[in-house]
Amino acid sequence: MDDSKTPPSAAKGRNLRDQLETSTPGRREFNFDRKHFDFIAGLLYKLAGISLAPHKIEMMYSRLARRLRELNLKDFDAYCALVESEKGEAEIRFLVNALTTNLTSFFREHHHFDHLAKTVLAAVKMSQVQSGQPRLRIWSAGCSSGPEPYTIAMVLCANIPDIRRWDARILATDIDTHMVDTARRGVYAAESAKTIPTELRDRFTKPIRTGSEPEITMADELRRLITFKPLNLLEPWPMSGPFDAIFCRNVLIYFDRPGRTTVIEKFSTLLPPESFLYLGHSESLYGVSSGFAQVGSTIYRRTGP
Numbered sequence: 001m002d003d004s005k006t007p008p009s010a011a012k013g014r015n016l017r018d019q020l021e022t023s024t025p026g027r028r029e030f031n032f033d034r035k036h037f038d039f040i041a042g043l044l045y046k047l048a049g050i051s052l053a054p055h056k057i058e059m060m061y062s063r064l065a066r067r068l069r070e071l072n073l074k075d076f077d078a079y080c081a082l083v084e085s086e087k088g089e090a091e092i093r094f095l096v097n098a099l100t101t102n103l104t105s106f107f108r109e110h111h112h113f114d115h116l117a118k119t120v121l122a123a124v125k126m127s128q129v130q131s132g133q134p135r136l137r138i139w140s141a142g143c144s145s146g147p148e149p150y151t152i153a154m155v156l157c158a159n160i161p162d163i164r165r166w167d168a169r170i171l172a173t174d175i176d177t178h179m180v181d182t183a184r185r186g187v188y189a190a191e192s193a194k195t196i197p198t199e200l201r202d203r204f205t206k207p208i209r210t211g212s213e214p215e216i217t218m219a220d221e222l223r224r225l226i227t228f229k230p231l232n233l234l235e236p237w238p239m240s241g242p243f244d245a246i247f248c249r250n251v252l253i254y255f256d257r258p259g260r261t262t263v264i265e266k267f268s269t270l271l272p273p274e275s276f277l278y279l280g281h282s283e284s285l286y287g288v289s290s291g292f293a294q295v296g297s298t299i300y301r302r303t304g305p
């Protein structure tokens with residue numbers, strides 16, 4: 001499991017101050033002990049279903065110490081009191097954003113996209129061959145800063161030449177509102193486009209420069225397929241499906257078993273038989289659900305109730 005907060009749009013690594021804080025707790029600027037960790041970790045679990053193990057204490061400190069400075073707070077007691085207060089709602093959103101892990105990349109776990117093209121798209125094309133407007137719905141649940149839904153959109157556009165005629169939509173959601181804004185903006189460090197196959201990179205990205213570093217922006221052809229929305233997977237979901245495929249990769253790993261089970265049960269209600277669920281490389285449905293058959297590495301086909 002990684003604990004990087006850095007999306008590809010800003011892959012610069014931690015600054016020296018963070019490293020010092022992380023490696024030398026004795027020289028911390030603010031007193032931060034187990035009671036602060038437990039209070040904040042408890043909130044994160046309640047709000048986002050994320051269980052932070054005690055060895056994440058330094059990660060939590062370094063991400064939140066910055067925030068104390070910004071807010072001019074004298075210590076973590078004051079920060080915890082702020083979070084608990086009536087004015088704490090906005091701060092709680094900040095806290096969830098700061099403590100979630102957003103590492104992602106284009107074409108991450110490439111075999112999922114080969115399967116999407118060869119199996120899912122092929123089956124949808126076949127089953128709706130007579131339809132004037134074939135329907136396709138894919139959900140990127142826990143989309144982080146956006147490379148995952150843009151990758152799905154590239155695969156769709158590259159494999160469905162008449163996609164404009166289709167009723168095709170990709171839903172991209174994440175609990176981290178900052179990540180959803182970044183995803184919607186669709187501008188990334190040029191460096192991060194290296195994992196996109198050259199032909200697709202040339203076709204679907206355009207070089208731009210908004211700051212000192214070279215960047216890329218995603219083609220309108222991709223953007224028009226995707227709807228970006230903030231959504232906490234542990235809160236009620238507004239959509240009714242059905243989906244042809246759900247990508248929920250490298251998200252459930254942060255949940256405990258009851259959290260994972262709740263989310264998978266809800267996915268099941270939106271996935272009809274013969275649809276697919278893609279999980280992250282270290283995740284599985286073992287002991288969580290029996291309504292799926294594993295058909296590839298972290299690829300699951302919906303079988304029954």
Ligand SMILES: C[S@@+](CC[C@H](N)C(=O)[O-])C[C@H]1O[C@@H](n2cnc3c(N)ncnc32)[C@H](O)[C@@H]1O
Pocket residue numbers: 047048049050100101102103104105108141142143144145148173174175176179231232233234248249250251254280
């Ligand atoms: C490591 S990223 C995975 C990004 C992408 N799916 C991938 O595999 O490249 C995990 C994402 O899950 C999101 N997340 C964590 N808890 C969540 C929750 N309760 N509801 C929705 N998203 C959540 C985080 O904000 C983060 O962006």
